[in-house]
Amino acid sequence: MDEKKLVAFLKQSREILGDFFTAGSLALLPVIFSSLVWAVNRRGEVRKKILEVKVWLEPETLKNKPADFVLDFFENNPELRAAYEEEIKTRDFRALRPAFRALYPVLGLQDPFLEKLFSSELKNHDYRRLVAEFRTRLEGALLEIRAAGKRENFWKAVDRVCGEFLNLGWTLLTEDEVRELLKKAIEKM
Amino acid sequence: MAPKGKKTALSKGILPGVVVVLILSLLFSGCASSLQKAKLHLAGAQDRERSFRTEEAVALYRKSLEEAEREIGKRPSAQAYMIKGLAEVKLARWPEASRSFSQAAALGDEKAESWAREVSLLGLAISLQEQGLAGPALRLYSVLSERGKFSPVVQAALGRLVDSQLELLPAQPEREREKIITKSIGIVEKALDSDPACGYYHYLLAQLLGHGGKYRESFEEAVMARELGLPKLELQRDNDNQIVFCYRRLRESLVGEEWAEFSRTYRLWINKWKWPDEETPDWKRR
Numbered sequence: 427m428d429e430k431k432l433v434a435f436l437k438q439s440r441e442i443l444g445d446f447f448t449a450g451s452l453a454l455l456p457v458i459f460s461s462l463v464w465a466v467n468r469r470g471e472v473r474k475k476i477l478e479v480k481v482w483l484e485p486e487t488l489k490n491k492p493a494d495f496v497l498d499f500f501e502n503n504p505e506l507r508a509a510y511e512e513e514i515k516t517r518d519f520r521a522l523r524p525a526f527r528a529l530y531p532v533l534g535l536q537d538p539f540l541e542k543l544f545s546s547e548l549k550n551h552d553y554r555r556l557v558a559e560f561r562t563r564l565e566g567a568l569l570e571i572r573a574a575g576k577r578e579n580f581w582k583a584v585d586r587v588c589g590e591f592l593n594l595g596w597t598l599l600t601e602d603e604v605r606e607l608l609k610k611a612i613e614k615m
Numbered sequence: 616m617a618p619k620g621k622k623t624a625l626s627k628g629i630l631p632g633v634v635v636v637l638i639l640s641l642l643f644s645g646c647a648s649s650l651q652k653a654k655l656h657l658a659g660a661q662d663r664e665r666s667f668r669t670e671e672a673v674a675l676y677r678k679s680l681e682e683a684e685r686e687i688g689k690r691p692s693a694q695a696y697m698i699k700g701l702a703e704v705k706l707a708r709w710p711e712a713s714r715s716f717s718q719a720a721a722l723g724d725e726k727a728e729s730w731a732r733e734v735s736l737l738g739l740a741i742s743l744q745e746q747g748l749a750g751p752a753l754r755l756y757s758v759l760s761e762r763g764k765f766s767p768v769v770q771a772a773l774g775r776l777v778d779s780q781l782e783l784l785p786a787q788p789e790r791e792r793e794k795i796i797t798k799s800i801g802i803v804e805k806a807l808d809s810d811p812a813c814g815y816y817h818y819l820l821a822q823l824l825g826h827g828g829k830y831r832e833s834f835e836e837a838v839m840a841r842e843l844g845l846p847k848l849e850l851q852r853d854n855d856n857q858i859v860f861c862y863r864r865l866r867e868s869l870v871g872e873e874w875a876e877f878s879r880t881y882r883l884w885i886n887k888w889k890w891p892d893e894e895t896p897d898w899k900r901r
Contacts, residue, residue: 490781492826498860502894535852536899 432611435594439587440615446574446583452543453567453574457584459608460539465588466604489527493519496526499534506533509553528560529553538605543567545609649689653682653698660705676705693722700730704767709738733759733768740772744779753779760806770815773806777819781826796827814843818854825857830868831877834861838884855896862893 439458447454500506500514500522506529507514513521532540532548541548543563547556574580660675680702686695700715716731740755756779759772780799784792800823807816817840824833837857845851862881869877881893890897 490778490784494828494864495825495857495860498863502863531849534856535849537849 429607429611429614432607433614435591436608436611436615439591442583442587443580446577446580447570451570452563453570455545455612456539456542456567457571457574458587459542459612460537461584461588462591462608463538463605465592491526491530493517496522499526499530503533505551506553509551525553525557528557532556540564541605542612649682649686650692650695650698653679653686653695653702656682657698657701660702673706676702680706691718691722693719693724693727696722697724697727700727700734704734704765707771709734709741713738730765730768733763733765737768737772740775744775749779760802766810769806770813773803774815774819777803777823781823784826793827796823799823800827812843814840814845815850817843818845818850821854821857825861830861830864834858834865834881837861841888852896852898855898859894859896 436458440454443458444451444454496519497514497517500510510522510525512518513525531537532544544556544560547553547559656675656679660672660679663672663675680699683695683699683702686692687699696715696719700712700719703709703712703715713731713735716727716734719727720731736755737759740752740759743749743755744752753776756772756776760769760776763769763772777799780795783795787795800820803816803820803823807813807820810816817836821833821836821840824830824836837854840854841851841858845854865877866874885893888897
């Protein structure tokens, strides 16, 4: 599928799913983006993956990662290393740990929903803002999804969009390739 | 028309066979009871779980649950409640699973009673922990992980027990930390003795060994976890990150032949997994 067709498909998806959200919704584009990525990655799991985003953010094992692992995460990402230079130098885990809990699911585990929800911060490498707004923005987006999910046919509409996307042959690409193509196309919408 | 000399699918007798199977499966899907469908989906899910196709397994457990609920609506039976309970356990819906097993027990299934008890104890422990009563919750996790008979409950209890132990680490002095880690490693190793093919136990062990700074062993356990499969995508990704973390740590600490040997082993594994380089798992963007 060429880019024009993909943009047209995304516009159509935004119209279909947009009816379930209020104007200026935080959650609409992350829902579209993550649904399509999850659909390519694992069919039949889209609804569950969207609904469980909050649950899998904080398994205790992530909360309890050793200090060396946390430090390694910051030190081996050049942009994070620059953004948290002082904290890394002074081993300030009171600052690094809460930042890790927000940044690891986005950058370390690459959750597509969070990636889209914080796309502007990621684009601008504004990691401190991402950390500061993580909780409130995520809660807001999940509230919107819960409200949309209560409306008749929302999940059917999500499934339909995913089904149409898969019918266009996207399963031949890797998750990575799909993410990149979608990101470019969403910017052109 | 088929080329001369070449047998067509029809002449080989393949096509009629396919058609018969197709007709039979269509007939079956139309006529099969919800109980049969629930059983089929459950068996399919277990089959995929054994082949480490966990995402497909979860989707089938959900289908199995739907069919079992439909069957219970029409003809409640011990078998239908057992299937419902098993699917709910796999989907981590503990309170519902406990109720289903209790119903199955009431309708005469002997196994169901002890499963219901274990599942309900786990549910109780989780809710105690959520309400801030960590002590009693830990005791229950410990009992279930050591004496439980129902493996999904044992795994969940063990995971929570280890997490609770790790939570204590930051506030402890060095010697206490070591004791907690050693004790937790012992608990997981014991569980591995009885179920060595459980990828999740190897994942837990890799995490604990990482806490103890034993990066070579942690790497080996993480490799085992990856090879045996993990129940959730986020755990698989976290496990891959653990592998990369161990690689970086060992690169700093190993020298000479020891490093060369580890490096060779590492390359063999990442080639097998088709990672683009030593520090980039296949799913990660570069």
